[in-house]
Amino acid sequence: xxxxxxxxxxxxxxxxxxxxFMSNEDFLRDKASGTLRKNSxxxxxxxxxxxxxxxxxxxxxxxxxxxxxxITFNDAITCCDDSAITYSGWVAERYxxxxxxxxxxxxxxxxYLIVERPDGKREEGIALMVRRTSFxxxxxxxxxxxxxxxxxxxxxxxxKVANFS
Numbered sequence: 623x624x625x626x627x628x629x630x631x632x633x634x635x636x637x638x639x640x641x642x643f644m645s646n647e648d649f650l651r652d653k654a655s656g657t658l659r660k661n662s663x664x665x666x667x668x669x670x671x672x673x674x675x676x677x678x679x680x681x682x683x684x685x686x687x688x689x690x691x692x693i694t695f696n697d698a699i700t701c702c703d704d705s706a707i708t709y710s711g712w713v714a715e716r717y718x719x720x721x722x723x724x725x726x727x728x729x730x731x732x733x734y735l736i737v738e739r740p741d742g743k744r745e746e747g748i749a750l751m752v753r754r755t756s757f758x759x760x761x762x763x764x765x766x767x768x769x770x771x772x773x774x775x776x777x778x779x780x781x782k783v784a785n786f787s
Contacts, residue, residue: 626752632726714732733749
């Protein structure tokens, strides 16, 4: 079974690494949303929301962490002059270039993902998947990814995902 692998950091003496490795308590106090801060103090079970916010803060708000048992993936295939596929390539190249300039140990892959949501709905399309990272808060057995272009199975076409970060 594949999941996002956690690896050792290469250069931890930069300010950006201090955010990556801050404790959950510090993140909750300094970076978390107001809803998460308040509800954690009130006694809500908040671990899922904390995980979602940490992944979004670390990789970008469009990234999510999903159990690998809910994901099927394979190679993404390029074809024709489809604007959503072209967009996926440009966005992925920019993102990978900028992220690995800071976190050299991180590794990303473009894949075609099919994700089974808890409500039984499926989403599929071209995604940027985090293969390896030094971010220590990825849950065991999870895959971190962001869709770049969703595939509409009814219309049989790709649709750009708006505002990828």
